[in-house]
Amino acid sequence: MRTVLRLLGTRYGAAVALLVLIALVVGVGKLVGGSRPDQAPLGSGTVIDSPSPNPSRLGDDGVGEPPSPPPPSTSPGATDPSTVAMDFTQKWLHHDGVTADQWLAALRPYATKALQDRLSGVDPLTVPASKVAGAATATDRSQSYVDVVIPLDSGALTLGLTSTDGRWLVDSVDWQRP
């Protein structure tokens, strides 16, 4: 014991004693203070209670069973989405012996401005199919958004169509190998 006390009088001893003291203070503080619930790692999936608001008193505050999307709406005299999709596809497939400008010009009447922009600079030589191989299938996503799948000789084309004021235009072009 006397050796220990003598050591505390030295510089090194004092340094070690101070370190032990700091560790004790911080450590005891952490242990006594514990971890407050609001420090739980929320992102890891822990669900905490919060005094306000407390939606957990509710049942299902979501949609419940969502209503079926309203049927796509086409203005009188305008073309329905499946027909617009098929017309677009025929122009899209016609890629032999046409320039990039001619190919894009043929697609313009059926494409949104956003799609026209994404198709600018495309070499029609890269169109990976030559003919339609089956009937179009439409999936209604909402009153103004429809997906149409068209089977081709080398895969399937999926067109996304949107309507503005009941007039349908192709807005997206996806192609998939069989």
Place this chain on the structure above:
Amino acid sequence: MSLRRRIGIITAVSVVLVIVCCGGATAAFFLGGLSPNPTNQAAAALGCGGKTVDVNAQLPTINSLGDKQIHNAAIIISVGQQMGVPPRGWVIAIATALQESALTNLPNLGAANDHDSLGLFQQRPSAGWGTPEQVMDPAYASRKFYEHLLAVPGWQTMALTDAAQRVQRSAYPDAYAKHEPLATTVVNALTNGAARAVGNLVVARCVDPGEISASGWTVPVKGPIVSGFRTHDRPTHQGVDIAASKGTVIHAAAAGVVTVVRCQAHLADGTNWGCDRDGGVFVLGCGWYVEILHAGNIITRYCHQLRQPDVVVGQRVAAGQPIGVVGDTGNSSGPHCHFEVHLGGDNSSSGAVDPIPFMNQQGAPLGDKA
């Protein structure tokens, strides 16, 4: 040897031993409360990259991909790492190669092909991509892809398919989107989770709210989760409730197309309540809400918005784009965002999954203090 000296040596050895054996745990114990962000601990537990790909090492198996496809993916990522391309670029490159070649180094397809596209990215020698031998070299083809990608202004924040299309100039500009989930899985498997890191940073780091992960996902609303998915008390609760003050901006969790913008608020007897005023526990429905259809047929839903959302049906949104603000419309007893994730393009309750593990996997963990 003097006693003092002997004690000095013993102390020094003990300190070294403590640091070596349990330095991390000791430091974590004393510094734990100083962590600036508890939410990205969840992503950190899954890994946020930092692993350099060795194309010659034993590679993991990934879903239904074959060894050659995984080897080609490793080359694509490795070239990206050598060039200092941030991880969002690796995800875009893998998704592009999945579309163009199914990650297979395709030779000339002969009569079946009416143009001269070759290799992983179907690059055309006649369009200036290189000699046929060069574009058939996976490392060369990858380098050319990244050079073109880095030259596209703002590629880091574009929808994946838009960035890919700016490089590929294909006749199917939206075809790359559907490969984003598998490309994310591939990058995560080969790099210890780099698709969960901040997408536009070269040095791998987990994502904070407001940042977009390399997989293309971000936290829609920053705030504590006050009610979980299908809990014991609320077995039909098909999402999570994120508490936030009225007017807090809600962000699109990923790029996609808006498929629903609607007010749903009525009383038990069917009387319309409307969304131009706060709801309450006696009101049923989601209030003002938005649904977004993302790549891979994933749907997200954002309920109880304060006013008519800022987006319209059919609108394309980017990851992180503001879509509306937090409110209290519909079946709500205080301002919060009820957030749902659905898989398989199924927006009914049977398509709903727990958003917490889903968002952790995407590198955009929900939660955090408001």
